[in-house]
Every structure is written in structure tokens, then in C-alpha cells.
Amino acid sequence: MGELQKVTPLPIKKPVITKTYQEEQATECSLCNDTEFIILDNNTVGYCECRKQKELQRRIKSSTIDPANMKVAFENYRIMPHNKKMYECVTEYAKNFDEIKGTQNNSLGFLAVVGEATIKAANMRERQQLMAEHNNFGLGKTHLQTALALDLIHCGYTVLMVNDADVIAELRAAQFEGEINNKIANMADVDLLIWDDLGKSKYTDWVQTQVYQIINQRYRSGLPIVFSSNEDSETLAEKVGGAAVSRLYSMCRGRWIESEGPDYRLGNDRS
Numbered sequence: 001m002g003e004l005q006k007v008t009p010l011p012i013k014k015p016v017i018t019k020t021y022q023e024e025q026a027t028e029c030s031l032c033n034d035t036e037f038i039i040l041d042n043n044t045v046g047y048c049e050c051r052k053q054k055e056l057q058r059r060i061k062s063s064t065i066d067p068a069n070m071k072v073a074f075e076n077y078r079i080m081p082h083n084k085k086m087y088e089c090v091t092e093y094a095k096n097f098d099e100i101k102g103t104q105n106n107s108l109g110f111l112a113v114v115g116e117a118t119i120k121a122a123n124m125r126e127r128q129q130l131m132a133e134h135n136n137f138g139l140g141k142t143h144l145q146t147a148l149a150l151d152l153i154h155c156g157y158t159v160l161m162v163n164d165a166d167v168i169a170e171l172r173a174a175q176f177e178g179e180i181n182n183k184i185a186n187m188a189d190v191d192l193l194i195w196d197d198l199g200k201s202k203y204t205d206w207v208q209t210q211v212y213q214i215i216n217q218r219y220r221s222g223l224p225i226v227f228s229s230n231e232d233s234e235t236l237a238e239k240v241g242g243a244a245v246s247r248l249y250s251m252c253r254g255r256w257i258e259s260e261g262p263d264y265r266l267g268n269d270r271s
């Protein structure tokens with residue numbers, strides 16, 4: 001960004017045709033050849049009109065949202081009695097993100113009432129009862145988080161949406177490649193980090209340390225985190241680590257939402 005931002009509005013210029021057909025096909029914008037800059041009448045350089053669209057595409061790409069989910073939106077969420085609170089909380093958050101992001105409690109967490117670790121540790125009989133009474137799967141948390149991500153990306157924010165299993169594997173790979181600090185810095189810098197299914201993976205001491213670093217760096221920079229988890233407050237701390245959860249808890253004050261209810265999807269595959 002910088003001073004160039006003020007160069008508006010841009011006159012739309014007809015391009016001089018000097019390119020071959022193949023060259024024309026290779027670029028999306030014939031005004032600027034995809035450089036995103038054009039020479040203005042007074043011989044200064046300005047942004048091409050395609051830049052806004054290309055920036056949006058870049059933000060979408062770098063968000064790592066699954067391209068199959070581009071049509072996910074608040075408007076196509078199935079609101080039901082048990083997920084209404086989640087829906088209202090996240091739409092209010094999206095609407096007021098401009099103001100919320102600068103406050104101390106700028107984050108949001110969706111948790112279970114009875115965590116997956118508790119259910120897994122129970123004996124068979126108890127487990128079936130717990131699963132029947134405290135379902136936390138298929139409540140549409142990923143849908144809401146994706147809708148939030150896309151909404152804020154269209155407003156101009158940089159968002160990174162990660163899934164626990166993928167991101168833990170990426171952290172391990174980054175460590176192996178000597179890139180762990182860059183990886184953590186990337187996750188610590190975006191306007192909003194969305195972490196789906198926090199605590200799903202196997203958390204070793206090393207993983208806990210890396211995840212704490214990411215959360216703590218964002219906390220110290222005043223940058224928000226939105227997360228969902230199938231664990232409850234206690235089991236999440238057991239998995240992810242008490243220090244990380246304590247940070248999250250203070251960041252999410254007022255938006256620490258514990259939910260349960262019938263499965264949002266028709267099937268009941270516990271994913």
C-alpha cells in the first residue's frame with residue numbers, strides 16, 4: 001500500500017492492440033497486462049481498475065478456504081433453535097468487526113458443553129448416553145466460520161482459515177523444512193485467524209508450544225482469533241494446553257459459546 005492508494009479515480013483507457021491472440025488470452029486484463037498499473041494521461045503511474053478484483057482474489061486464495069465452499073454464506077445457513085445463539089453471535093460479530101477488532105475482547109469461540117475427550121474416555125454405555133444427550137457435531141460451526149471469513153474478505157480484511165488437522169501437519173512440515181518461524185509469523189499476522197476444530201489433533205508438548213506461540217503473538221498484537229472446537233473448556237485445556245486456552249478465554253470474553261443439539265446434517269458421521 002502507501003502513497004499510491006490515493007491515485008483515484010482512474011480514467012479508463014482503451015488499450016493499444018500490440019499483442020498477439022495468444023498473448024491476449026494469457027492475460028485477464030488487457031488494460032494493464034495484469035501488471036495492475038497503468039500510465040495516466042499526466043505520465044504518472046496509477047492503479048488499473050482490475051486491481052480491486054485481483055486483490056480480492058488474492059485474499060480469497062491466501063485464506064485457504066476450500067474453493068468448493070465459495071457459496072457458503074450467512075444467508076444459506078439453516079437456523080434452528082439450538083444453533084440460533086451461535087448464528088446471532090457470529091453475524092453480530094461480522095457486522096461490528098470494524099469496532100470489535102480493536103477491543104481487548106475481540107475474539108470468538110464455539111465449544112462443546114461436554115467435550116469429545118470426555119465422551120471418548122467414558123465406558124461404552126455412558127458414551128452412548130453422552131453422545132445422545134450432548135451432541136456437538138454437525139451444528140454448522142464450519143459453515144458459520146466460512147461465511148464469516150468470506151464476508152470479511154469481501155470487506156477488505158485478510159483472513160486465514162485453517163483446520164486443526166491440516167495446520168498441525170503443516171507446522172510439523174515447516175519445522176522439518178526449517179520454516180517454522182515463517183509459518184508462525186504468517187499465522188500471527190493476518191487480520192483474522194479462524195481455527196476450525198481446535199484440539200482435534202494429537203497435541204504433543206511441541207505442538208502445544210507452537211500453538212501457544214501463535215495465539216500469544218496474536219494476543220500481544222491485539223489481533224482476533226475465531227475458533228471452534230468439539231472440546232469443552234476443560235478438555236480443550238487438557239489437549240491444547242492451559243496457557244493457550246487461558247489466553248483464548250480472555251480474548252473471547254463475552255463470546256465463549258458452548259453449544260450442543262441435534263446434528264445439522266442428516267447423517268451422523270462424527271467428523
Ligand SMILES: [Zn+2]
Nearest residue numbers: 029032048050
Ligand atoms: Zn488491469
